[in-house]
Amino acid sequence: MADVANSSSGDSVTDRLVRVLETFTPTRTAQTAAEIGRRAGLPSSSAHRIVGELVDSGLLERDDDRRVRIGMRLWELATRSSQALRLRQSAMPAMERVQARIREHTQLAILEQDEALFLERLSGPASGSNVTRVAGRLPLHASSSGLVLLAFGDHDLQERILASPLPPLTRETITDPAALRRKLAEVRSLGHAVARGFIEAVSTGVAVPVRDETGQVVAALSVVLRRDAPVEPALVELHAGKREIERALGFRG
Numbered sequence: 001m002a003d004v005a006n007s008s009s010g011d012s013v014t015d016r017l018v019r020v021l022e023t024f025t026p027t028r029t030a031q032t033a034a035e036i037g038r039r040a041g042l043p044s045s046s047a048h049r050i051v052g053e054l055v056d057s058g059l060l061e062r063d064d065d066r067r068v069r070i071g072m073r074l075w076e077l078a079t080r081s082s083q084a085l086r087l088r089q090s091a092m093p094a095m096e097r098v099q100a101r102i103r104e105h106t107q108l109a110i111l112e113q114d115e116a117l118f119l120e121r122l123s124g125p126a127s128g129s130n131v132t133r134v135a136g137r138l139p140l141h142a143s144s145s146g147l148v149l150l151a152f153g154d155h156d157l158q159e160r161i162l163a164s165p166l167p168p169l170t171r172e173t174i175t176d177p178a179a180l181r182r183k184l185a186e187v188r189s190l191g192h193a194v195a196r197g198f199i200e201a202v203s204t205g206v207a208v209p210v211r212d213e214t215g216q217v218v219a220a221l222s223v224v225l226r227r228d229a230p231v232e233p234a235l236v237e238l239h240a241g242k243r244e245i246e247r248a249l250g251f252r253g
Contacts, residue, residue, distance in 0.1 A: 026135060033068060087110065091108050091119075103127065107224070110218065114157070141161060162177045193207045201227065202226065206224075215253055
């Protein structure tokens with residue numbers, strides 16, 4: 001791209017590009033250049049120039065109404081040699097089996113910038129309520145997947161989250177650092193997390209850790225059940241699924 005210098009405000013071109021791309025969300029998939037500029041906090045001229053260059057490169061695309069969307073080339077680049085793609089591909093057969101047996105939402109999440117980022121979600125017509133989306137994020141303290149990733153994460157991550165605000169999503173969400181510390185110890189001891197009503201009052205999340213060939217926890221495999229559903233059948237399937245994924249990733253523990 002032609003403009004590689006810092007802007008008059010001191011922002012680098014990379015910072016401005018990231019801000020433009022971050023204006024897209026799972027529910028905001030098409031925007032005008034003016035809307036992008038306003039949401040990214042950029043002058044109109046800069047926004048139109050950056051959007052135009054991204055469209056020219058194929059990273060963004062314009063539809064017939066002149067609204068802008070994420071381009072296929074960005075997806076193509078993101079999936080090349082991606083560890084997340086390898087993980088998702090390794091997990092899909094096991095996830096399909098878990099979903100077929102439990103018949104509830106089955107999900108795969110990784111740790112990304114102190115949040116749980118969901119790589120995949122499989123659902124069926126009988127599945128209950130679930131706020132998770134593919135490429136969506138949830139707080140680590142408020143979801144079963146997040147609790148697993150946090151419990152098996154490094155000490156610095158845990159202390160950083162424990163020292164941060166813990167906003168409630170429901171009345172059941174853990175918001176007290178001492179209570180969260182106890183919950184993380186429980187997750188490590190049991191080898192799974194149960195989050196009953198943490199995100200939605202009507203749902204229970206159940207998650208287990210997934211390890212790669214080095215033995216490091218790299219993902220959480222989870223299901224979302226109805227609030228009062230028994231968790232034991234789900235745990236049986238989740239542990240079987242995680243072992244299958246771990247074998248595919250090369251873990252021999």
